[in-house]
Amino acid sequence: MTTMPGRHDLRPTYADASPPRGHWDFTLNETCSVLTGWTRRDAVLRQLTTTHAVIGGVVGLRPGDCLRLVLYRGQAIVRECRVVGTSLLGVEIEHFDTGMLATMS
Numbered sequence: 001m002t003t004m005p006g007r008h009d010l011r012p013t014y015a016d017a018s019p020p021r022g023h024w025d026f027t028l029n030e031t032c033s034v035l036t037g038w039t040r041r042d043a044v045l046r047q048l049t050t051t052h053a054v055i056g057g058v059v060g061l062r063p064g065d066c067l068r069l070v071l072y073r074g075q076a077i078v079r080e081c082r083v084v085g086t087s088l089l090g091v092e093i094e095h096f097d098t099g100m101l102a103t104m105s
Contacts (some may be wrong), residue, residue, distance in 0.1 A: 034058050035068035035078075045071065046089045053081070056090030069093065 030045040032055065047054040053069065061067070061083045071077040081093040 031072060033070040033072075034061075035070060036061075036065070040070075044090075052084075052092065052094050054087065054089045054092050058091055061086075061091050067093070069095065 028045060028048065032043050032045040034041045034043050034055065041058050043055045043057045045053060046056050055069070063083050063085055065083040067081050067083070069079050069081045071079075079095045081095045083091055084094050085092045
């Protein structure tokens with residue numbers, strides 16, 4: 001017999017009884033491209049919001065690097081982006097172009 005609390009008892013509780021909304025709107029594995037200078041590299045779009053994205057399969061990008069993210073959704077959608085960091089999922093970028101990046105067609 002153990003006196004340890006159950007796993008469900010150790011989970012944090014929220015004051016309003018609803019967990020906070022997740023940071024990422026879409027989680028997907030979609031083919032995309034990254035344009036850096038005159039070089040185009042194929043990548044995988046891992047997560048996407050209206051202002052941020054996480055891409056995988058591209059090495060050599062550092063925080064502060066500017067690039068263009070190309071999404072293929074019926075037509076090519078190109079957005080100016082900047083690398084803000086890296087995570088286990090991939091390279092985290094933010095888009096600072098006009099319009100919405102995470103629009104599902």
